[in-house]
Structures are given as structure tokens and as C-alpha cells.
Amino acid sequence: MSSEQLNLFPLSAQITPAGELTIAGHSLVELADQYRTPLYLYDGQTIRHQLDTLTGLLERHYPSPSMVAYASKAYFSYAFACKLAELGAGADVVSLGEIHLARQAGFPAEVIHLHGNNKSEEELLAALEWGIQAIVVDSLDELALLEELARRAGRRARIWLRITPDLNVSTHPHITTSHRASKFGLHVENGDAENGIRQALASSWFHLTGLHMHLGSQIFDAEPYRQALRRMFAAAEAAGYIPQEISPGGGWGVRYTEHDPDDSAEPWIKAVSQTVVEECQRRGWPLPKLVVEPGRWLAARSGVALYRVGAQKTTPDGIRVVAIDGGLADNPRVALYQASYTARVVQRAADEPSRRMRIVGKFCESGDVLIPEIWLPPVHRGDLLAVPASGAYQLSMSSNYNYAARPAVLWLEPGRVEVMQCCDRPDQPGWWVYRPEEAR
């Protein structure tokens, strides 16, 4: 495997002299035997490195307080949330489940903000009661609902407004969120953004502490962040509002294959920092706290999905089809938005690729194709395939389609394996066997 390919894997990934891929010094063959496949692995070193890198970049480029809030939708579980809370990250949550998980994991309320384009009353009340950093109001409709809930609860709500700058960004249409037809946020062009700011300022039930935007995901160009921030500042100025906190969201891209561009976060952090400073200086405003909100940039590279090779066949049009024991249920990203992946044979990671093949999953959908075309060394039943950059939006969007068991998830440190989630095995009693008579 070339060093460029190895760089897609976690920082602790190595190839042994025998040609086997390891992570944090652990044999993936042994882990797969013990915990079954599909199996998801998170490398502690990589998560810490990504978080430290972003914190360091913010310190270097932004001359006022800043914060990294993990977009927990990328992947969250109790154990994973505990790790991030310990590392001092904040979190963006979007549901009652994520609110509870973050709270139980020990995140302080003041580093949590709640998103969502249709938050339920229960979610809004849970956030109000916990007293989080900000409820990020997404519409004028929600502003009215939250005002009523705050009045009834007798609690002033600390809020941000999510501003939609009505800009197109270059990424897959399903992961762009800031265009004129987006369902997210208060749009600038129709005046909702400005009206929302005015209404929030006028109500004694709100403490409007900041403004937020999120352009989309898998973005490698910093220019749209600059343009969008300028639009957000213009809307604030038009409404006579000086924000104390600003969040340009997340969305910076990561490398899933060696064909993806360099994913250094420096251009992103530099651009958002410089733009916020310029926009404030121009108006003589004090600098707000800058809150970045990455999901995949923190979690993707740290994660590896391990699958076992099963059946193979050659189709009449000559495609060698290799099936693995996971796919659509643990990783719907390919079916949802044609995400690209690569893979390596764990036991022969150093071998030169010599066969062209298609890697398919085991689920009853023709769209369950993990990698439409890849060159690998010859693979055999029982071989393990390791898929890098699997730490974000795979398990969090997974299903148990075909009653698949959800994979076990491990956190790896040198000399230590921590089970973050158990595999719910279909041969053991579990939640999926619902017997109405037992519920009575």
C-alpha cells in the first residue's frame, strides 16, 4: 500500500513486516475474530490529533476566544460522548436522544447547542431546562413557539439564529444546506433573517447571543464561507444587532479516497477567522466568540470499518463481484449520495493490486454497492477488508435493515481495547424481538 493510501487510515495504522494492517498496534484479524464483523474501530490518537489541530489553528488565526463543538450527528454513543467531553470539546446536538447522551456523558451545559429544523416541544423544553449555550432557532415559526414555551416555563431562552445565506456551494446536492430552497434556517433573501433578529431582540423571553450558519458538507473551498459570513454580518447590521458569538458551522471536507483533495483545515479556519475579524473591524464591533462545528473532520479518519469477504461471482458483463458481510445497513452513504470509498485487504495490505472488482454488501437492494470499482490483490472467502474514513455518518445513519445486527464498536489505544458499543446479535434475545404479551 502506498503511503498516500495509508494516510487515509488512522494515524496509528501500520503495516507489519508480514504485510498485515494494524491499528494502534492491534491485530485486526484478532479483533475481527473476537468481536465479529462488520466491526467498527475508532483510533484514540487520531481523534485527539484532529481536535488538537483545530484548537491550535483557531488559537493561531483567531485573536479572541473560540471553541470546537463536535457535530454529534456524525457519530455519537455514550462511551464516545464521554471521550469527547473529557477532551474538552463542545457539542452540537439535534434531538432529545443526543441531548440526553451529551448530558449523561458529562458535557457542561454551556458548551452544548441544539439544532434542528423542526424541534419538538419536548426537545425545546429539555434544552431550556438544561440551560445550554444556545437553542439555535431555525424559523420564525419556531421563534414564536419557543417564546411561548419560555414564557410558560418562566425561563429566558438563550438563543442563536440559524441564518441561511442563499448561496450555492460545490458539493453533492443532498449535503448542501445554504441554498435558496434549503429547508434549514432563516433565509437572508426573503428577509426572514433580518426579521428574526429584530423579533428576537424585541422579546424579553430571549437572550439572542449569536448567529449561526452551516453551508453543507464535504466542502474543500473556503471562499463560500467568506461570502456567507459577509451576508450574515450584513443581515445583523441591518437589524441593528452585534453578535457575541458566531458559528460558521462545520462541513470542511475529508479524504475518503486518494483522489480527494488535501483536507488540511487551515484554509477553512484561516478564512473564517479572517472574515469575522474583517467584518467586525469594518463596523467597529468587538470580536465575538468563534464556534466551529465540525463532524466528519473530527471523526471520519479515526474510524475504520472491517468486513469479511464472502461470496464472489463474475457477471455476464465481466464484472468481478465480491460480497462482504455488511454494507447498506451499516453504511448508507453510498446509496444516499454516491459517496466514494476505498478498501484494503487486511492480511495482505502490502500486496500490489492486480484484480479489478466491485465490492457489494449483503442486503436485499441492488443499490447496496460499497465500492463500484476497485483494484485489489486477489481476495478469498474469509479475508478481511478494511475501509478507511469510516468514522462519520455511517453508524449514526445505520439501520437494522434485513434485521442485521448492529456492529460492535471499539476504541483503540496502544495495549488497550475498549468496547464502546456491543454487537446486538440476532441469536440472543434483544429489542428486535418484540412480544406484545410481554409488554402487557
Ligand SMILES: Cc1ncc(COP(=O)(O)O)c(C=O)c1O
Ligand atoms: C448544523 C450542522 N452543523 C455541522 C454539521 C457537520 O457537518 P460536517 O460533518 O460535514 O462537518 C452538520 C452536518 O450535517 C450540520 O447540519
